[in-house]
Amino acid sequence: MALPASAKPLRADAERTVRAILEAAERVLSTNPAAPMEQIAEAAGVARTTVHRRFASRESLIAALAAWATQRFHDAVEAARPDTAPPAVALYQVTANVLHVKIGWGFAMGALPTDAPEVARVHAAVLAQCERLFTRLRDAGLLRPDTDLDWARRVYYALIHEAAAEAPDTDAAVDTLATRVVDTLLHGIGTSATP
Amino acid sequence: MALPASAKPLRADAERTVRAILEAAERVLSTNPAAPMEQIAEAAGVARTTVHRRFASRESLIAALAAWATQRFHDAVEAARPDTAPPAVALYQVTANVLHVKIGWGFAMGALPTDAPEVARVHAAVLAQCERLFTRLRDAGLLRPDTDLDWARRVYYALIHEAAAEAPDTDAAVDTLATRVVDTLLHGIGTSATP
DNA sequence: GCAAGTTGCAACATCGGTGTTGCATGTTCT
DNA sequence: AGAACATGCAACACCGATGTTGCAACTTGC
Structure with a gap:
């Protein structure tokens, strides 16, 4: 329209x-x-x-903003080849790529009602992609066999969201943040292994 | 006012x-x-x-809403005696108490501009409380010695936020969520211990 | 029961944001 | 250079939300 x-x-x-x-x-x-x-x-x-x-209209501006950010989001995930790269590598790469986009387009990616079918479709696709990646991680023995994949995905999103709040968009900074996100996601912030 | x-x-x-x-x-x-x-x-x-x-005015309604939720938030934290109870116990108790409040007052607690000095003051107090609790956890050997306490706190907030999105407000449900939050915070969702 | 307080309703004034139009002045592309 | 396109500016109509007032009917508290 x-x-x-x-x-x-x-x-x-x-x-x-x-x-x-x-x-x-x-x-x-x-x-x-x-x-x-x-x-x-x-x-x-x-x-x-x-x-x-x-x-x-204001509405169409919002929609365009959402569409634009969503496209970048999708591209960032795809560029990491999450279905073919080794799962651990893919996890890191997806994290870094998405962080790079989310710094600078955080609002459009997060706090935006996705009424548009276009946007919802892409979000669903990425969500499925994420689900597959996590399954591969679990099968590779990197996640506990009894992991709740939905909870895992939400924690992952939340960590990325938090990390993206620290503004700098240097390559080095993004890598530092991505490392921290992946490490926290897998091991938490505690000392001991899982009981 | x-x-x-x-x-x-x-x-x-x-x-x-x-x-x-x-x-x-x-x-x-x-x-x-x-x-x-x-x-x-x-x-x-x-x-x-x-x-x-x-x-x-609309403004004063928002302010009152924020004040109300903030008070409950503060009470929830205090009720866990985070300064005196054993740190591991306090962590769990704070988590459960805050979850209980945040389910039902999630908007007022999270997505609200805290212009009012009253509200900002309480938020700062709770933040300091959290900082102290995490220090105690670290000193007790439950967190890695090199933990970034600010990052830890933000991850903790984010996990609570995510957990609170699952609506049910039963005592049992809150305990389940609190357990999951604490476990994820300390150990992440991966299998191995920290390298 | 009675006074004080509380609510619903209807009407009104106001304000700020939205969206539109016409025209004069640039800018791009070929 | 010239046609087509883009922009700024000023003016306007419009709408929905906000905030106010007065009054009649009702509830609470003593």
Whole structure:
């Protein structure tokens, strides 16, 4: 309906504007989800009417933001080849890749109602991917045989969410965070092994 | 300013209304933080004007909701005697108590801007309490000596948040969840001990 | 039972955000 | 250079949420 991408080949000029608006929306809405269009426009360095020209309604802007972030999310997971790489490697790689995206698009990825079927579909796909990866990890003996995979997945998501809150987006920083996330996920923060 | 408690001894009648409104606000706002006062009033079974009579503005309703939940939060932590009980026991007890409160007041406790100094103060106090408990756990040899206490605390909060998402508020269910949270916090979901 | 307090209802004023239009001034692309 | 496109600006209509008031009917507490 109001999808700006793949509808008409936008002029280079306008394309930059769209990007600026999406990035501004991420920044502004992450600190105040109810912020008016005016603030987003201002943060993007454009007039309010321009925002409305690119996104018919506030709703469609939100939808586009969600779609954009979701696509990046999906790409980040796929790039780690979670179905074919050795499970331990895949876990680390997925973690690092997703962290990289989530730093900078955290709001759009997390605190956004995914009404759009497009977005929900991708999220479901990634969820299934995650489920498969965890199964492979369990079969490889890295997770306890009786692991509740749903709980495991939710803990994993939560740890990534927490780690992403520490802003820096350097490659080194991302690797440090990913290491910490994977280590905490597998071993917790305690000293002893599982009883 | 707009604190309905301890200002004037409200009539039993009105007290019930205030409670109903706060509970309704929790329910409604948790599914839609931007929901209009009308919906909250409807959910509470009162007229919109009544809500305005008890809470001068939307802002003050939010503030009262945050204050109410924060108080319960604080009480839940204190009831576990985290400074005097054996650290392992305290950890479990705090977890169970907080889970009990967080199920049912999750929105007010988590997704609420804590502008009020009252609320911020209590949150800071609980945070310090948590820090002390984790130090005691570390000194008791239950956490690795090199543990990043800030990361540990954030993981702990995140796990509680996740666990609280599973609605049931039975004593048995809370104990099951608390066990899972503590176990995951200390040992993660992997098989082997820390390398 | 009576006074004080509480609620629902209807009506009103107000405000801020949303979305639209027209036009003049740039910018892009070929 | 010229056509097509993009943007800023100003003005407007509109809507829904907020907050207020007055009054009649009811409940609570003593």
